[in-house]
Amino acid sequence: MCNQTVGLVAAELERQGVTTVAIQLLRSIAERVRPPRGLWVPFPHGYPLEAPGEPERQRQVLRAALDLATAPGPGPLLVDYVPTRPG
Amino acid sequence: MAQTSELTLTTRLFLKAYRWRQIDPVPFAPLSKPLAECRVGLVSSAGFVAPGVEPFDEELRGGDSSWRSVPSDADTSSFSDSHRSESFDHTGMERDPELVFPLTRLHELAAEGWIGEVAPRHASCMGSITATGRLVNESAPDMAAQFVEDQVDLVLLVPV
Numbered sequence: 472m473c474n475q476t477v478g479l480v481a482a483e484l485e486r487q488g489v490t491t492v493a494i495q496l497l498r499s500i501a502e503r504v505r506p507p508r509g510l511w512v513p514f515p516h517g518y519p520l521e522a523p524g525e526p527e528r529q530r531q532v533l534r535a536a537l538d539l540a541t542a543p544g545p546g547p548l549l550v551d552y553v554p555t556r557p558g
Numbered sequence: 559m560a561q562t563s564e565l566t567l568t569t570r571l572f573l574k575a576y577r578w579r580q581i582d583p584v585p586f587a588p589l590s591k592p593l594a595e596c597r598v599g600l601v602s603s604a605g606f607v608a609p610g611v612e613p614f615d616e617e618l619r620g621g622d623s624s625w626r627s628v629p630s631d632a633d634t635s636s637f638s639d640s641h642r643s644e645s646f647d648h649t650g651m652e653r654d655p656e657l658v659f660p661l662t663r664l665h666e667l668a669a670e671g672w673i674g675e676v677a678p679r680h681a682s683c684m685g686s687i688t689a690t691g692r693l694v695n696e697s698a699p700d701m702a703a704q705f706v707e708d709q710v711d712l713v714l715l716v717p718v
Contacts, residue, residue, distance in 0.1 A: 475578060489705050493715040517646035517648060517657075523657045530666060543588065
């Protein structure tokens with residue numbers, strides 16, 4: 472339900488002229504609801520930024536979301552996040 | 559990876575029959591400036607509330623579609639979890655609220671120069687909303703009005 476909720480809020484923001492990126496945990500729901508820009512992350516429910524107590528991993532997800540904000544339209548855009556692991 | 563198979567049978571049956579609200583047409587507001595010049599806000603559906611703020615109503619039929627404005631200098635470590643869903647593991651976000659409400663992370667990205675600045679106000683809601691009418695007709699426009707008033711360029715939305 473959270474995926475739908477943030478998608479619907481994102482749509483209203485975009486209608487008001489504000490760019491959005493909605494992180495999405497369930498790809499199948501994102502494809503149905505269609506937020507304007509969605510970053511699908513391969514993490515469990517409750518862990519949208521991957522891991523607690525891991526600031527850099529959390530920032531990596533946020534940087535990917537911010538990058539998606541620069542993508543040209545039209546929407547919906549749904550991009551898969553690929554975590555990078557230290558060598 | 560989040561999968562519906564990890565949910566309870568009752569939840570899976572509900573979701574199978576649930577009619578998702580599709581966004582159509584899909585609005586699309588292009589970013590008007592470089593990220594490094596953008597004012598960025600957050601919406602988290604984790605159901606977090608700051609001390610002294612009324613918690614979300616976990617018992618409300620169809621879900622509590624109200625929302626709380628969160629100032630940029632809020633201490634996320636003081637937030638309490640009032641999300642009603644038992645369909646996910648709450649331990650991660652209770653240990654580290656930044657996992658779902660990354661306000662400190664956003665300030666760090668501003669300090670790094672990835673974004674221009676952090677918006678003065680953000681939004682917290684509880685994502686477990688099955689009846690979406692009030693969310694779409696009242697709460698979402700109210701949240702959007704806050705970000706428009708604050709001249710926010712970009713909003714990141716984080717579900718749980």
